[in-house]
Amino acid sequence: MRAYLIAIAMLLLIFGAIAAYLYQQFSGFANQGFSQPPVTVAAAAAEESLWPETLTATGSIRAARGVELSSEESGEVTSIAVRSGDRVAAGELLLQLNDRAEQASRERQRAAVDLARLLFERDARLLEQKSIPQTQFDRSRADLEVAEAQLAETEAVLANKQLRAPFAGTVGIVNARVGDYVEAGTRVASLQDLTTLEVDFAVPARFAPLLRPGLRVSIAVPGFEQRLFDATLTALDSLVDADTRSLLLRAELKEGAGLLPGMFARISIDLDRTEARISVPETAITYSTSGDTVFVIETGEEGGLQVQPRVVRIGAAANGRIAIVEGLAPGERIVTAGQNKLYRGASVQIDENAPL
Helix, strand or coil: CHHHHHHHHHHHHHHHHHHHHHHHHHHHHHHHCCCCCCEEEEEEECEEEEEEEEEEEEEEEEEEEEEEEECCCCEEEEEECCCCCCEECCCCEEEEECCHHHHHHHHHHHHHHHHHHHHHHHHHHHHHCCCCCHHHHHHHHHHHHHHHHHHHHHHHHHHHCEEECCCCEEECCCCCCCCCEECCCCEEEEEEEEEEEEEEEEEEHHHHHHCCCCCEEEEECCCCCCCCEEEEEEEEEEEECCCCCEEEEEEEECCCCCCCCCCEEEEEEEEEEEEEEEEEEHHHCECCCCCCEEEEEEECCCCCEEEEEEECEEEEEECCEEEEEECCCCCCEEEEECHHHCCCCCEEEECCCCCC
16 A cells, blocks of 8 residues: 555656646746737828719610500401511511401492592582582582591501501510410510610719719629720709609710610719829728728837728729728828738738839
8 A cells, every 4th residue: 555655656746847847848938928920011101182083873774765565456466577686677567467357448448438539529510510509518528538537547557457666676575476366555575776875873962063964974784894885974854853862864875785775784973073082002902891991000019010900981993093082091001912911900011022
């Protein structure tokens, strides 16, 4: 038993000596102090300069001339003269409805008109000879006018049995087939003149004093990321929407090859004036759901450089720089590259050879 106690005491002595040694070693490292090396970043100063004033909005592309084609009469489709996607001329026949009954009625009414005209001309001669009373001549003239009116009515129905292009354009998907019965007013196809495109959009009514026809408009469309479409502001609505307090605007595209009516568009209006704005390189902005942020470089308590994140409100971007509407003062230094390694209070050193 005594031997066991001696063995246990010796083990405790050995482990105690090891623990004391390790404690001495780690406490020495702790007393030396440990800090991460500074992060190397590129930096630039926030600059104040005259900045083009713009107004942004979203809208939809539309054709200057575009309609939903529908028949004014009901009937069976007997022929379709175009295919979906065809380019048609103004007045070109697109669709024909069954008009056999109206054709027969027209022939009968033409004969009635011819007869009424013969009777009218005969009664006119007899009236000159005073062989008939004035009332008989008046009746003949009225009969002729009624016959002509009935013929004109049938001619109008026949014209409505034909669907023709009201202007030159491109036919969309045709929603009818030969043999279908079409009700009056049923949409048959869309016709869009794609040679002239416009964009409709709305802006807050408070900007109305800054707007006028002729201002330059830039349009960005999803799917055309590498291209901006030029347009000109052509019209302002004559009233403000009472529910949204917004003003409807319309701009005409100078060239819109590839665009289609209904496409979503992001609009930027050049208000043709400048204002003093603070701007920074676009690479300085860190975008996130909590707000757009820049890292501002400050001098720490020990004289080194540190960074502090700051949420800013950004404006328009141009030529690789972006306007800062709120959150920065002129001359403040901000990080333009290397933000992915930074955190609040991180020590930094500036790479003087980095491009600004």
